[in-house]
Amino acid sequence: MNHSSSEMSMAQVNLVGYRTIIRREINRILRIWAQTLLPPAITISLYFIIFGSLIGKRIGDMGGFDYMQFIVPGLIMMSVIQNSYGNIVSSFFGAKFGRHIEELLISPLPNWVILAGYVTGSMFRGLLVGAVVTLVALFFTHLQVHNWAITISVVLLTSMVFSLAGLINAIYAQKFDDITIVPTFILTPLTYLGGVFYSVSLLPPFWETVSSINPILYMVNAFRYGMLGVSDVPVLPAFAIIVVFVLLLGGICLYLLQKGVGLRS
C-alpha cells in the first residue's frame, strides 16, 4: 500500500493543506451566497439611498467631500469588518458544533496552517463583500483613490484583525448565542461610533476623546485617507495600531489553538 503522505515534505503537506482549507471556505461562501453576499449588497444599497441620496443632500459637505462620498469608505470598511468577523465565527464554530473541526485537528497540519487557512478564507469573504459594496457605491457616486498602497494595505490588515478576533470568539463559544453577542453588543456599536457616518471632529471634545480609544476609528479613517486623502487621525499611528492588533490577536489565536482551548480536552 502506498503511504505517500508520510513521504512528502512537511512544507508540501502544509501548502496543500492551506490551499484545501481556503478552497473549502471559498466554496462555502459561494455556495451560500444568498446568506453571505446578497444581504450586505442590499443593506448597503439602503444606506446609500437613505443616508446618501435622501438625508445626505441636506447634510452638505463633510471633510471637504459631499456626504455620499464621505461615507463610502466607512461603509466599505464596515462591510469588510462585519463579514470578516462573521465568516470565521460562523464557519469555525459551525465546524466545532458539527465536530468536523476534528478532521483538521487529527491531521498532520500544524496550528498555524489551520489559523492561516481560516483567516485567509474569512478575509476572502470580507474583501469580496467590500468589492460588492464598492460596486454598489459606483451606482450612487463617483469614487476616487488617493493612495492605492494605503487603501489596499489598510483593508487587508483590518480584514485580518477581525478574522482573528472572530476566531477567538469562535474558539470560546459554546453555543450559538455566544457567536452573536460580540457582533451585536460590541462590534456594531464600535463600528457605528467609529466614524463611519461622521467626522469625529464634529463631536464635543469629551466624546471626541472617548472615540479615540475605539480602534475601529483608526481603521476607518486610515482607509478613508487612502481613498479620499482626509482623516480624523494621523495615518501612521493608525497603521501602527492595526499592525499591533494583528500581531496581538494572531498570537492569542495561536496560543489558544496550541493549548486546544475549546477544542481538545
Added chain:
Amino acid sequence: MLALDIRDLKKTYKNKVQALRGVSLQVESGDFFALLGPNGAGKSTLIGILSSLVNASSGQVRICGHDLYRDRARAMASIGLVPQEINFNQFEKPLDIVVQQAGYYGIPRPLALQRAERYLKQLSLWDKHDKISRSLSGGMKRRLMIARAMVNEPQLLILDEPTAGVDIEIRRSMWGFLRQINEQGTTVILTTHYLEEAEEMCRNIAIIDHGQIIENTDVKTLLTKLDVETFVLDLRAPLQQLPEAEGMSFKQRDEVTLEASIPKGKSINSLFAVLQEAGVQVNSMRNKSNRLEELFMRLVDKGELQTETSGSHTSAAAAPASAGAGA
C-alpha cells in the same frame, strides 16, 4: 516494527476523573487488533489521545515509530481515524469530504480525487458521491467515514465502534473491506461492542477496564481460558424442571430452550445422560457462539477480576493491570 507503542499512559480530566491509569500497549505492524471494554472503561480517551484530540497527562505514545509529541505531524500522517460519532459536515458532498481530508494530509488534488473515487467505490458509495451527506443512511455515513480515513492510506487505521447500528449485510461488507486492507498491510485497531466481531476479525485483543489494560493476548489464547463450554439445546417439549448435576449448570432461556454449561474436556455424553435421566428430550443443539462475550463479562466483572487476572497476563501491559486489580 510496532505500529503502536504506548507506555504508562495516564489521563486525569479537569474534573479529577482518572480515565487512564497507566496504560501500556504494543500493537505489531500488520496486526488486526481489538480493544474491548465496557462503557466508561477508557477506550474513547485512549483513542482521543492517539488522535491528538485529548491531551495525555503523562506517558509516551509512538505511532509507526514517530513520537506523538515530538514528531506529531509524522505520527498523525500515519493514522486514519474512524470515530464513533458522525463528524463530517453533513451539508457537504461525500466526494468533497473525502477529497478535503486528503488535502489536509498534503495529498495533491488530482491524486486525492483518484483515491476518493477508489475508496468510495470500494465502500459502495460512489453512486452517492454527489449527494448531500445528510441524506445518506446511517450505514452509508459510517462507510463514508471509513473512506475518509483511508484516503491518506494510513499505516494504522483506528476504528471506534465502526459497525454500531448498521445492519448485518453492511457490517459483513465492512468486515470484508477491513480484512482486505489489513491483508494489504494496514494495521487495524478496532473497538467494538460486538464481541463476535472481535472474535471473527481480530488476531490480538486487549481488554481495558477502569482505565487499565486487564488482558492483552491473542484471541485463541484468550478463548482457551474459557474453562466451560456452553451449548444451546432446543427441546422437544416445554421444560418442567431444571436438571441438576454436579459440575454442570443449566439455564432456561425460554420454555423450550435450555443452556447447558459443562467443564471443558468433559464428554458430551455425560450431559446427555443427565438430560435422559431428567426426562428432557432434545431436538437439536449448538455451541453458544458468543464465547468471547462470556469471557469478557467475566474479566470485567469485579468479583472475578482478581481470580481471572492472577498469572494470566502475557505482556508488559499486564504489570500495571495486575497491580491495579490488587489495589
